[in-house]
Amino acid sequence: MVFARTLRFLGLGGALPSTTGDAMKLARWFAFAAFGLLVGGCGVGSTLEPAPEANLKPRDRELLSKAPYAQAYIPEMYRRHIVDYHRREAPGTIVVDQDARYLYYVLPNKKAIRYGVTVGEDAQIWSGVAKIGSMTEWPSWTPTPGEHQRLGNLPSFVSGGPHNPMGARALYLYANGKDTLFRIHGTNQPEYIGAAISSGCIRMTNEDVIDLYNRAKMGSPVVVLAPGQGDSPFNPRVAFTGGRDS
Numbered sequence: 139m140v141f142a143r144t145l146r147f148l149g150l151g152g153a154l155p156s157t158t159g160d161a162m163k164l165a166r167w168f169a170f171a172a173f174g175l176l177v178g179g180c181g182v183g184s185t186l187e188p189a190p191e192a193n194l195k196p197r198d199r200e201l202l203s204k205a206p207y208a209q210a211y212i213p214e215m216y217r218r219h220i221v222d223y224h225r226r227e228a229p230g231t232i233v234v235d236q237d238a239r240y241l242y243y244v245l246p247n248k249k250a251i252r253y254g255v256t257v258g259e260d261a262q263i264w265s266g267v268a269k270i271g272s273m274t275e276w277p278s279w280t281p282t283p284g285e286h287q288r289l290g291n292l293p294s295f296v297s298g299g300p301h302n303p304m305g306a307r308a309l310y311l312y313a314n315g316k317d318t319l320f321r322i323h324g325t326n327q328p329e330y331i332g333a334a335i336s337s338g339c340i341r342m343t344n345e346d347v348i349d350l351y352n353r354a355k356m357g358s359p360v361v362v363l364a365p366g367q368g369d370s371p372f373n374p375r376v377a378f379t380g381g382r383d384s
Contacts (some may be wrong), residue, residue, distance in 0.1 A: 147148045149335045153176060156299055182316075183221055184219045184220070184252075186218070193348050194344075200267055201306070202344060205326065206301055207302040207328060210343075211252065212329075212332070213254075213332065214306070215254070216239065216253075216254025216331050217254060218251060218252070218254075218346055218349070219252045219258050220249060220250070221251075221252045223244060223248055223250035227359070228244065229245055229246045230243075230275075230354075230355070230358055231244045232254070232313070232322070232354065232360045233250075233360075233363070234322075234339055234362040235367060236257045236362065236364075236368065237363070237366065237368030238368050239257055241342065243350060243354070248343055252351070253329075253346045253351075254328045254342075254343075255331065255332075255341060256332070256336050256341035256342075257330055257334045257336060258337065258340075258381060259335060259336070259337075261333055264318060264320045264362060266314065266361065266362060268359075269311070269357050270354055270357060271310050272310035272312075272356075273308070273356060274308045274353070275307055275351070276294065276298035276299060277304045277307070277308040278296060278298050280295050281293070281294070284337075285337055289337075297369060301326060303325065304326040305321045305323070305324015305325045305341070305344045305347060306344040307323065307348055308322070309321060309353040309354060311360055320340075321339040322347070322350070322360070323340070323341060323347060324342060324347040325341040325343075325344065328341070340362075361384065
């Protein structure tokens with residue numbers, strides 16, 4: 139059953155791969171899954187953390203009930219876990235490991251909440267140290283000129299709601315006093331959690347981004363590791379120690 143669900147997650151319709159391209163896609167996914175289990179600590183000091191229903195406001199429940207997607211299957215390695223955390227960022231820091239497709243919210247006592255995420259395609263990746271400069275519930279979406287050029291026929295504006303690709307919450311990242319145009323937000327395509335397909339922003343399931351939104355604070359530091367720099371939970375380094383005007 140898990141194997142069939144994995145095939146559906148990869149868009150193979152639950153059938154064995156019939157083409158070379160499908161076979162390569164499946165092989166890449168299993169290789170990446172093994173990598174995620176290694177660097178993400180899944181199964182090593184890892185506890186599955188269900189989404190608390192108490193986090194949802196009445197408006198959240200109403201809008202999520204109208205979501206245009208079916209309940210997506212998300213592999214367990216990309217579901218929310220409390221894990222041992224061996225990097226050295228301070229509690230309250232958000233760390234994005236783009237290699238492993240994980241976002242960490244650092245807790246005290248060498249623990250973190252680990253969420254599975256969708257990350258940007260290779261040409262759309264941003265990395266660096268920033269801080270949360272704005273936070274919004276059910277944000278609107280105004281596609282950038284680059285998105286219009288790259289993605290074709292897009293509306294000029296989409297109001298907040300379940301059909302909006304920004305999802306239920308958005309955290310806007312600022313560096314050096316300027317908007318980086320990089321966001322951590324929800325999604326109306328949860329089936330792509332664990333993939334690299336976005337326009338550069340970090341997507342989370344709506345339930346997970348609501349949970350993160352309730353924990354994060356304005357001004358909280360956010361560390362987005364560059365590709366190839368994902369070192370959680372081994373080879374611990376510190377990318378942010380506080381006291382820096384990002």
